[in-house]
Amino acid sequence: MSDRKLPRLLQTPAVLLLLVWMLIPLGMTLYFSFIRYVLNSLRRPEWTSPSLSNWRGFGNYEFVLKSKDFVLAIQNSLFIVCSILFLTVILGILIAVLINKTFPGQGIVRVLLISPFFVMPAVNAVLWINMILDPVLGLQGIAVAGINDILDGLRQMPLLGGFSSLWPEFEPISFRATQTSAIAVIMMVTWQWTPFAVLIFMTSLQSEDQQQKEAAILDGAGTWSQFRFLTLPHLGRPIAIVVMIQAIFHLSLYAEIEIVSRGNGNKNLPYLIGEFANNNIGAASATGIFAVILANIVAIFLLRMVGKTLME
């Protein structure tokens, strides 16, 4: 027994620190979620400081569940996270496989590919929404205007004119609108996080066994079969890592949502927490607990799925 005591003892500070680190915020959130606690209230000044006498039971949870934005926020959180995961994994694998071959200028291409990852999220969002996606001033607006100009030109021509006039004018899409703002967020975060996936997949590809590939070539496997039966299973674990890490990060997206549409039609759970936290700390805490539960469900579900499908 005694030879186990010492290691345990030595681990204690780290474990304690971790517990404190996690348990105190979680405990406070739980506590606040069960009491009435607002930042200011003229009618009920006693609610402005946290105290057990303001106990509300599951009242905050009920309030959050009934608020009109809650279901939307959960749906949106899942929609945004899953879309980003899907896109970054697919793009990440494609790009990693592509640049894994040796070619001239490889070093520069790799550095350029990684660079989006070093842009700050808020800057990324501002750049995308104003300079790329803006329907008038952004690249999108300019491109659509250009295409329309060409179509106009064709309409003036003697022969083709009749045919071209059947074509409609193109309308630029406003990405700040209720229906499209989530798409804008997905695009900009995918752009930013694909390099992360590429980086992880690339290191994994470099450790792939070349003799296995040669054996597969002799066994009659073509490029696709080699990819499907050797490379993809080999990437199983890195894919799981990319999915897990990104799921955790993107469930708490905030800056992009704030900048694109101020949450208009596109709230996720953290944004909802932020809105409640303007005044109602109790409701914000209850939403926070929902967010924790959602994150755990997503994590378990994703781990199972990735594990099952790829390890075959």
Next chain:
Amino acid sequence: MGQIVLDKVSKSFGDVEVIPPLDLTIEDGEFTVFVGPSGCGKSTLLRMIAGLEDLTSGAIAIDGEDVTEVPPSKRGLAMVFQSYALYPHMTVRKNIGFPLRMEKMDQAEIDKRVETAATSLNLMDYLDRKPGQLSGGQRQRVAIGRAIVRDPSAFLFDEPLSNLDAALRVGMRLEISEMHERMQTTMIYVTHDQVEAMTMANKIVVLQAGVIEQVGSPLDLYHKPQNVFVAGFIGSPKMNIFTGPEAEKQGAHTIGIRPEHTDVSMTEGTWKGTVGVAEHLGSDTFIHVHNTGLADMVTVRISGDISVKHGDDIYLTPQPDQIHRFDAQGLRIE
């Protein structure tokens, strides 16, 4: 069928010529072994035959058909790698069946063939395990199984046993030999272990720096090495080779005498020396003899046991009809 003809094949990596133009014919059903020191180009030659490495020049024909431009999978050859190269995410069953699956064979037929191969290799109990859960010897068997199911016209082995321990190596050596006897398929086997070469081969190809030094049956190479390199390379312990007055007495530039063809006496003989280390194997004794004036060290092999001590005087007498003579170019004089 599986006759393989190499016609002036050569290989360079950049400016380095690893294999100068080389001709070789491997007959159908033959067990051919490539031996040579490390880095002499054995693996490269084998990979060229398999199609994994392009030829710099020359041509390869299998059964009279030029396959120089034919992709590896269409050459009808199967290869077993030193590292086994099993597919780690697939079960043994899937591993063995993989080449058949790539041929789009139907599942029932694949299952049947995999079971047949697994039975002959004693792998039935492991079919549902992954390679990571097998011992080295079992992995080797799976790799062989994957080669067998394709029913290839020739097998290529690249040092397949070098990752196994000594006892297992002897066992697998016998199994592969037996497999060859049974199937009578052409096999090309690369090794630098000359015991493997001597015991398994119908024909040995000795390579040095990409050049064929001699081609022949194991006993040919043992009794009639064509040059000093082959003489020194084949046989264990190594042949004693020396130049100088003793060689000139025999009318040669260099002479060689195998340790087992030297008689030993404590009282009289042709050459006198002192005993260095004596290695007792029980069945045989190897004595390393110093101060003979012939070479740094002369090794002799005596069957049975003999009691000699370090520093004892000893007399050696070569069996006259077993002396190999070589000229100044290192070529054999008959």
